[in-house]
Amino acid sequence: MLDLIIVGAGGFGRELLEMVGDVFAPNEYRVKGFLAQDAAGLREHGIDLPLLGDPEEYQPQPNERFLLAIGFMDVRRRVVEKLTEKGGQFATFVHPQARIARTATIGVGAVIYPFCVVSNSATLAPHVHMNYYSSVGHDCRIGQYVLLAPYATLNGFVTLEDEVYVSTHATVAPGRKLGYRSKISANSACMQDAPENTLVFGVPGRQVRRID
Ligand SMILES: CC(C)(COP(=O)(O)OP(=O)(O)OC[C@H]1O[C@@H](n2cnc3c(N)ncnc32)[C@H](O)[C@@H]1OP(=O)(O)O)[C@@H](O)C(=O)NCCC(=O)NCCS
Incomplete structure (x- = not known):
């Protein structure tokens, strides 16, 4: 079982959560939570998955796969580089x-x-x-x-x-x-x-x- 982590907890991240089961088999992947600087109202949207931390500080684990859900161009590259230099792996959606x-x-x-x-x-x-x-x-x-x-x-x-x-x-x-x-x-x-x-x-x- 691999853990999917959505990087970004805004509208983009919530969209990915909605569709994740269409793309990844539930017997192989589960959604572990979100990486973001703040929860951006996840609870108000009825999402009770955990906020796992700041994407730039997070230490990836070998069984985790990340999904990038950040729209700001400046932040997209920075976050991917930080996670991958620590061994993080991104899934393709x-x-x-x-x-x-x-x-x-x-x-x-x-x-x-x-x-x-x-x-x-x-x-x-x-x-x-x-x-x-x-x-x-x-x-x-x-x-x-x-x-x-x-x-x-x-x-x-x-x-x-x-x-x-x-x-x-x-x-x-x-x-x-x-x-x-x-x-x-x-x-x-x-x-x-x-x-x-x-x-x-x-x-x-x-x-x-x-x-x-
Ligand atoms: C391309 C875009 C992102 C640029 O945003 P930005 O970097 O914040 O730049 P601005 O929107 O401030 O535009 C810069 C300048 O170009 C002008 N400009 C931008 N688009 C224009 C247009 N279609 N017609 C006339 N002027 C335009 C702005 O008025 C502004 O002029 P100013 O500097 O004199 O105030 C934005 O114009 C845009 O199209 N946004 C829509 C994004 C979108 O599709 N979102 C969907 C997400 S799912």
Whole structure:
């Protein structure tokens, strides 16, 4: 029996808890609790699993597998690095109602929600999150920690470098490349390549470089 630990106790973490039994066989996995700095109202949501501690301080055990449920890009990488350098292992969560092409590659620690599509020969690096109804077109290359919000759409041959954030209902045109830590605003259409740390917004997408 392996112990699953959800890293993040907000709305994202509660969503994962709801779906965990769809993905992991209950005779092989049980949910041990959450890692977070505070309980974020778990009790008020009727969840009585324990808060096991701060994810950056936690000492992983060999029979534990972590599920990343943190949306803040800054925190995603930091928490994964802290846990993995202490031997922590992340589970990969691919909901059975997602459609993943046989030729696609899904990196360890991915969290892929129902109704997502990953098309032919697409590659997802470790720790990518795809929220409901988001899609990755054929031959896309998706970097580490990338987060696709609900209904985000990547057409074929798109490249997203690490830590890109694509907001809800945003679209990236075929073959475009978005640099490290770019963000596409909600409902926007990214028609051109964007360098790192760029915010893209509107239709067609206008680009603003940001120093942070
Ligand atoms: C991309 C996004 C996350 C960027 O957030 P952020 O880093 O906090 O940046 P801001 O929203 O403050 O936007 C920065 C600037 O761009 C402007 N901007 C952003 N999106 C815009 C848009 N669609 N149209 C016009 N201006 C826009 C903002 O007004 C702001 O201008 P200012 O600096 O003059 O005030 C945010 O714009 C967004 O789309 N949020 C939705 C996220 C989402 O999909 N959540 C679902 C989670 S499941």
